[in-house]
Amino acid sequence: MTTKAQERRQKLRMDLIDTAERTIAAQGLASLTARGLAKEVGCALGAIYNVFPDLDTLVVSVNSRTLTAIDRTMVQSVAPPSGKFEAAQEFMVGLALAYARFAQENTNLWSCLFEAGMQSSEPQPEWHQDEHLRLFERIVEGLRPIAPQAPDDRLWMLARALFSAVHGIVQLGIQERFVAVPESELEEQITIVVRSVTRGIRKEFD
């Protein structure tokens, strides 16, 4: 393959990810079609499949960007934890609230993280699974000063529990169908749950 052809492929790849990201952000994953993408990008329908094996793989690239954006938001919006329990606890509350805000402001991209590839039985590619792990690593590092004696596998378990609990509050809060949550209440619910669980973790390893 010539360098020129490689460059063209690389540009098409970026154009497709950019356009898919815009489409999902504006209208949700269900609106993403190969035909619509090809039209928007100005390429032949078949050209998409020279760059991506299928749409699911393209969506993984969009989700990868979303995870990076979530990570960036979480890192920027809170100060790193000091050694004190209360500071570490508030750091965790801050992480959770940053996650909630990202979901509120980027609802379609955020939903796509949990919808993508759900129909297919293929596991997500390993490099993308590693990106999920990095998000949990962030939570584990936040929990460490709360329970420095806790073994790593316990901290990972607690990180999964805490993430899922906060995720549930955010999701049902945004969905507003099953649990009618006033918007002002969402942050309070998250704060209560994160403070309680972090206190419980400290108590366990006291």
Place this chain on the structure above:
Amino acid sequence: MTTKAQERRQKLRMDLIDTAERTIAAQGLASLTARGLAKEVGCALGAIYNVFPDLDTLVVSVNSRTLTAIDRTMVQSVAPPSGKFEAAQEFMVGLALAYARFAQENTNLWSCLFEAGMQSSEPQPEWHQDEHLRLFERIVEGLRPIAPQAPDDRLWMLARALFSAVHGIVQLGIQERFVAVPESELEEQITIVVRSVTRGIRKEFD
């Protein structure tokens, strides 16, 4: 309308709900079509719309049964709370674990509660919203002995937070895509979160 015609309509109504419930339980909401239903029940396609204004309304009837079944499971699987904090706390853990088990054993029917009507902008009918409230009432009554001094609106808020947190753990645990949760860990995650949050609630009103 003659009584006979009323009876026929009533029987068709029940047949349609039974069949829709079986289809959703076996294959999920996405597999439910009016054409498939008519074929299975043995009625004309148009006959469905003599009994239900649309499929969404039929699905609400299925969801109504699911909520009743969840309520029954929650009530049967735990003893009513005594006055002691620890007993009340374990009652709440029991409610949450019963909810998780129901979701694990009836995943498609349970998912349907949160998927149904998401595309439509119509609110769910009020009688069905009341059924959601009844589920939360169950949680509020469980929380009351933990914080007898708490005003009702605070208890409802805490019930919403607790339900959503447990729901998130169950959902991501069952989905197993974003958070890879070993099955044996699900109950432990729920127990930790419910114990921590109930302890937090007691502390708040001590």
